[in-house]
Amino acid sequence: MKYAFTKMHGLGNDFVVFDAFSQPLELTPEQFRHIGDRNFGIGCDQILLVEPPTLPDTDFNYRIFNADGDEVEQCGNGARCFARYVHDKGLTDKREIRVGTKAGVITLLMEADDMIRVNMGVPVLEPGQIPFVADQAAAEYQVEVQGETLTLGVVSMGNPHAVMVVDNLEHAPLEQIGSALQQHPRFPQRVNVGFMQILSADAIALRVFERGVGETLACGTGACAAVVSGRLRGLLNKTVKVSLPGGSLMIEWPDEQAPVLMYGPAASVFEGSIEL
């Protein structure tokens, strides 16, 4: 069967987006892996499905699959592309869009300057809900990795994130630590791993080794998790510019009970179709 898709990206974190409104999609993990394959398929970090709403008082449902074929709870850069997509395709003319995900409802706002603001919800800090093995919630945890004791922040934006502060981002051990934490017993559902360099109380540089993908050019939930962790550690102010290899996001987290707000771009690259 032939499926139409749109290739999109948020700061170089790239997606294949399918309209599951007009063409119900039931694909297998193997098919998702094929779509994500940069040599034998289309190539992307994640596959996004735009579906009719399932949660009350929402406009759409939003499903996310990593390039390894696994479905995940949340994708921040994908959320901005989702908003761009449903507008470009005429699926809505609303400026404020409520979207159901596996992690709950997020709100997308089309800004006048063609940027998109997303309410990413309140971060989850309770270890059992992240999930992460720890006795109680803390701003920092000591985690043994390959004989070394790492100091990590651990936060969920619906999906699990570990955040490590580094002095020199260029030489951060992304592959070594990122891969090791995927098999770590304290992260039972694996984990996205962010490496954060503090530039000031209002600015960080960040690289992310994403669960199910590896290093990406940007990670929206990773940027949110890094700012949450930085604020819990007393290192960051309420509004932070997050510079990623693919570009920068503005992230705002006023206080612990508040949702995290993310502000940034989304782009369409090309349309195509694939036989599956």
Ligand SMILES: N[C@H](CCC[C@H](N)C(=O)O)C(=O)O
């Ligand atoms: N790799 C993530 C999903 C995509 C998140 C990222 N692309 C973003 O922009 O938030 C996970 O396994 O939880």
